[in-house]
Structure formats: C-alpha cells, structure tokens
Amino acid sequence: MISSKMIKLTQNNSVIRAMFEEGNRLAAEYGRENVFDFSLGNPNFPSPPAVKSALIDVLESVEPTEIHGYMSNAGFPSTRSAVADFLNGAHGVSFSADNIIMSVGAAGGLNVVLKTLLNPDDEVIAISPYFVEYGNYVGNYDGKLVVVPANPADFQPDTAKIAAAVTEKTKAVIINTPNNPTGVVYSEASLKALAAALEAKQTELGTSIYIISDEPYRELAYDGAFVPYVTKYYRNTLVCYSWSKSLSLPGERIGYIVVPSELDEYQLIFDAASIATRVLGFVNAPSLLQLAVERCVSAQTDIGAYDANRRLLYDSLTSFGFDCVLPQGAFYMWVKVPDGDDKAFVAAAKKHNILFVPGTSFACPGYVRIAYCVGKSTIEHSLPGFSKLAEEYGLEKTGLEKK
Numbered sequence: 166m167i168s169s170k171m172i173k174l175t176q177n178n179s180v181i182r183a184m185f186e187e188g189n190r191l192a193a194e195y196g197r198e199n200v201f202d203f204s205l206g207n208p209n210f211p212s213p214p215a216v217k218s219a220l221i222d223v224l225e226s227v228e229p230t231e232i233h234g235y236m237s238n239a240g241f242p243s244t245r246s247a248v249a250d251f252l253n254g255a256h257g258v259s260f261s262a263d264n265i266i267m268s269v270g271a272a273g274g275l276n277v278v279l280k281t282l283l284n285p286d287d288e289v290i291a292i293s294p295y296f297v298e299y300g301n302y303v304g305n306y307d308g309k310l311v312v313v314p315a316n317p318a319d320f321q322p323d324t325a326k327i328a329a330a331v332t333e334k335t336k337a338v339i340i341n342t343p344n345n346p347t348g349v350v351y352s353e354a355s356l357k358a359l360a361a362a363l364e365a366k367q368t369e370l371g372t373s374i375y376i377i378s379d380e381p382y383r384e385l386a387y388d389g390a391f392v393p394y395v396t397k398y399y400r401n402t403l404v405c406y407s408w409s410k411s412l413s414l415p416g417e418r419i420g421y422i423v424v425p426s427e428l429d430e431y432q433l434i435f436d437a438a439s440i441a442t443r444v445l446g447f448v449n450a451p452s453l454l455q456l457a458v459e460r461c462v463s464a465q466t467d468i469g470a471y472d473a474n475r476r477l478l479y480d481s482l483t484s485f486g487f488d489c490v491l492p493q494g495a496f497y498m499w500v501k502v503p504d505g506d507d508k509a510f511v512a513a514a515k516k517h518n519i520l521f522v523p524g525t526s527f528a529c530p531g532y533v534r535i536a537y538c539v540g541k542s543t544i545e546h547s548l549p550g551f552s553k554l555a556e557e558y559g560l561e562k563t564g565l566e567k568k
C-alpha cells in the first residue's frame with residue numbers, strides 16, 4: 166500500500182487542476198476560442214524583454230560549469246546580494262545576502278519555511294479564503310492548519326478572530342497580500358493590528374509566532390495601491406517571494422525567502438532553512454534562473470494589460486448585476502454567488518463554456534474566483550455567456566454597461 170496521505174490527496178485532487186483538465190476537454194469539443202477558461206492563475210502575458218536579455222547574458226558571459234554546477238544550498242551569494250540590495254532600495258529595509266535564501270518558487274519557499282519551523286501537531290493559522298495548497302504544505306510536516314475567516318465585509322484579516330485562535334501550539338500565521346483569491350491588498354492598519362495582536366500573544370504565551378508572508382503578487386497592485394512590506398511591521402516575519410507571477414515565470418520555479426536578522430532564533434532558522442532546501446530534495450533553486458534574476462532584479466511586468474482586463478471584467482459583471490470585489494492587486498476577481506451555491510454556479514457557468522473555481526476550494530463557499538490573467542479577447546467573448554448566466558439567476562442589470 167502506498168502512502169495513505171498521498172492516497173487521500175489523489176482522491177481530493179485539486180478542483181483547480183480538475184477545472185483546467187475540463188477546459189482542455191471542452192476546448193477539444195468546441196474549439197479553444199469558444200471556451201473561456203478562468204480557472205488557473207497562469208500568466209498569459211510574456212515575461213518582460215529584460216528576462217530574455219538576462220538569460221542570454223548569463224549563457225554568453227558566465228562559465229558553463231558555474232552556471233550549471235552545484236552551489237551552496239542557499240543560492241549564489243551574488244544573487245542573494247542583488248536581491249537584498251533591491252529590497253533595501255524598494256522598501257527601506259536593511260537586508261544582506263545573509264537574509265536571503267533562493268527558493269524553488271513560492272511553493273518551494275513555503276515548504277522550506279514550514280519544514281524549518283514545524284514540529285508534529287504545531288498549528289499554522291491561515292485566513293480564509295486562502296490558497297488551497299496551504300493545507301497540503303502544512304500537512305507535509307504533520308502540522309495542523311487552523312482556518313480563521315477574513316472579515317467578510319472587506320476580506321481584510323480579522324485580528325480579533327486570529328488572536329482568539331492562537332494557542333501555545335501556534336507556530337505561524339500565513340498571510341498573502343495581494344491576495345489570491347480575493348484580489349484584496351492588506352492595509353497598513355490591518356498589518357499593524359495583526360502585528361500588535363501577535364506581539365501580545367507572544368508575550369502572553371512566551372512563544373515565538375512567525376508571520377509567513379506569501380508574496381507572489383507583490384508587484385501586481387493597481388491604481389497605485391500601497392502594499393506594505395510586512396517585515397517592517399512585525400519582527401518575526403519570514404517572506405516567501407516568487408517571480409512566477411511578477412515576471413510570468415511560473416514554470417521556471419524561481420523565488421526567494423527573506424530571513425530577517427531580527428527573527429527569534431535567526432541563525433538557527435537560516436541554517437535550518439538552507440538544510441531544508443537540501444533535504445527536501447530541491448538542493449538549490451535553479452542556477453540559470455538565479456543568475457538571470459540577479460541581472461534583472463528590478464524588471465517589472467507591465468501590469469497595464471491585467472489592469473485593462475480587471476476593469477473590463479469588473480465593469481461588465483457589475484453591470485450584469487453581479488456583486489464583485491474590485492481587485493486592488495493580483496489577477497483574480499472574487500464574485501459573490503447570487504444564491505450562495507458556488508458549486509451549482511460553477512456548473513451553470515460551464516454550460517456557457519465559462520470555467521472558474523468555486524469558493525469552497527478556498528474554504529469560503531458562496532463565492533467564485535475568476536482568474537483574469539487571460540487574453541482580453543477571452544473576456545470579451547465570454548461576456549454574452551456571463552450576461553445569460555446573470556439572467557438565469559434573475560439578476561437586475563444595473564445599466565452601467567450602456568455608458
């Protein structure tokens with residue numbers, strides 16, 4: 166018999182993946198252009214040209230044995246320095262290479278951090294709706310995911326509820342801002358309140374409670390939204406960053422962990438996380454990509470196309486009568502299901518060849534997530550289907566679309 170944990174995971178195979186497969190099936194039946202697949206957060210826009218130039222520069226100017234060889238588990242010192250310098254300039258922090266560990270995307274970084282921190286039965290708080298894999302990652306190290314709902318009015322963290330969920334076994338609180346799936350950016354006030362509550366709990370319980378800030382969407386913020394840098398608000402913060410979304414590189418698996426010197430047990434955590442990178446079998450983050458991001462660390466994707474999609478989708482869906490959260494960041498729209506049955510709503514949309522993910526998959530039924538990191542024409546062509554869906558649910562048009 167194989168691993169019972171894996172048998173369970175296989176049976177519960179992620180709904181998001183299942184939707185993706187369904188999209189391929191529908192595309193084969195109706196043609197790709199007639200299927201509107203909003204299920205996966207796979208960026209549809211190419212990486213900025215600086216990424217290609219950086220890759221070419223690495224291949225042409227660095228010795229192949231250096232590019233492709235083994236290295237220290239934490240990554241190339243030069244890459245880690247470049248990341249630290251960039252963060253210092255961008256956020257007014259003071260990191261050095263000794264605070265950066267290169268990682269295999271955010272997923273790799275989160276696993277390294279959880280492997281480093283957790284003993285069996287330790288608790289990790291997640292704020293629902295949350296990225297569905299957190300439960301699996303925490304389960305990898307026999308931890309327990311404790312789910313605390315966000316404030317339903319604005320999907321900001323509910324500090325009082327988080328504080329009430331903290332026990333002596335609480336090792337960490339995972340936050341994700343800009344947020345998948347709501348598109349909400351946590352405000353400075355929310356982060357200050359969370360920091361104060363966790364500081365108080367650490368003092369009360371005599372424990373260390375770490376914030377793990379999962380940040381693959383940091384640069385994807387609209388209308389100049391301010392995305393506070395979490396280490397500046399709470400001393401025991403580890404950051405898991407990834408270029409998957411910001412530079413459209415999800416298949417390349419490249420990111421980093423920030424391990425600030427102010428952490429309780431900083432040196433132990435840094436050393437353990439470097440070893441975790443090795444013993445989890447990643448050994449180190451992909452070497453070619455490390456050297457490439459070192460050369461284009463300040464490159465930015467033009468978020469204009471995501472912004473245009475966001476506006477078009479939000480204006481259209483609200484004009485059809487849907488109740489949507491206007492995303493401040495990331496590339497997801499969080500839409501309230503008119504009658505609250507998200508799974509039935511997903512099935513009804515599928516009849517119009519529109520695919521998106523039920524809120525149940527993010528531990529928040531009654532909503533759906535629409536990933537709008539797609540070509541604009543996908544949105545344009547999906548609108549008649551969304552309009553019919555609104556009619557089927559008896560929604561009143563607001564008339565805004567006539568503007």
Ligand code: PLP
Pocket residue numbers: 206269270271272273296341345379381406407408409415420
């Ligand atoms: N965290 C969140 C909130 C995500 O949405 C994702 C990917 O969609 C990840 C982590 C994993 O990112 P990566 O591809 O960098 O591992």
